Amino acid sequence: MLDLSGTPVWCVGGGEMAAAKVGPMIDAGAQVTLISPEVHELLQERVAEIIPREYQTGDIKPSNQPALVVAASDVREVNAQVKADADALGLWCLRIDQAGDMSLPARVPVDDLTVAVATGVPALTARLSAHLAHDIDPKWAEAAEVLRELRRDVDVRKALSALPQSERAANWRLTVDAALDGENDRFALLRILTGLEY
Template structure:
């Protein structure tokens, strides 16, 4: 048997009996995929890891809490043998042969009738890699090949053309706080497949350089507005390109629904009958403080954090924030788009009871190569911003968590 390569096949196990012998680390790694395949799983093992036990408690598997017994593999379609008892493994393998059940053995691959490939997933595709020569099996090499293929599909460096017409539409993609590595896998994949990308100023610019030459990249800040408001013009551009049958990505900084006006675009597309996918992004309100060494919550220091827009001053009639209530909170206050209004914000918070000595950190260009952190207090922040020439985009963190981590100079 070792002279011949394994024959690759995809098993459809939905509703079919699968038996797993052993509740240790091997079972813990393999069970999620079997559950996802819809298999009717019976686990036979006296003990199990906490994670495997949780699967049984959730009803995802049936757990027979005993050692293997002859007859356990009857009526099974597939078996995974992974006990710590070599004699039990050998006996179960022999039973699998008698019942013609495809059997994987974690302790002796050469005695198995099936091997588990290194698998990975990209949208709509499962990649499974097997070593063809049983005598030269190298699981780490196989996994490395799997990872390279899946990563290439996800980031667009390995492109397989679609031979069926793609449905046109728009994807609102949250690009994260700025570092191109912090976009989601799905966001990067949609970006790689786009015909048109309409990008915000605060989106991860480095990702645009990776796009193929045929992709039309439109700077949202430079769309001719004419008689339209800026957002209306962007909405119209999304609709126009989608109606031309193109795959459009609206690349936004952070998350589309965190001060990103994403819902306005979704509503406009819905009214125009354009299908839209929303891909969440990592919000700068959490990620940028983290990148600067600031936890927005910390045990014994802050049990809540509040994110507020600072694009209008507290005394502006357009402001919807309840600043007097915000001043009374004991947790962390994260202010976005508030650099030019921070003086008035600090003054209002102090006026409504916040201590002037409350620590403040401003993190400019967070997660990028240009990131810098400037520390102050509510009493000094307005002057510090002027003296240090802090410019947008910057995330402002107000609260005791600013002093929890190592000092910025450390």
């Protein structure tokens, strides 16, 4: 789970697999530069910049300040070179044609809740993701929404900081249980979480 808002990402390759990998990054706010002579229609208007040619060693360099490189060419040798170039610069590289030093899990979004799935076998991951998308009870997303608000609340954090760590952890478990049991009254959850009356 990375915050890619405004983050420079360089992608080599503009086909269907590139669209599948960088599309969610663009949705998350990444600024994608694409190097490819052909660009999938799903990426045409969405990337920050298109360099319409084949990849050349030296395209990715520190002055471009990429945080992440995606090797998504249809040519294995090109992907290998992109990976080698990224490694030489100490950059994370997602290589789509083989396992590498990073991978992207499948995402199962349910409202504001996201479940990530990875199995090491793409076909199994896709099948499990589809299964989970139908079987996740909406109560999980509802609980996530109300609990996230509590966690971000400055006054709640201040009240919790006065408690010993073991008590904080126990109170969070009780609060999560209550939210999953359908308790969505903010003040009731605050009383469980902090032990204070509201």
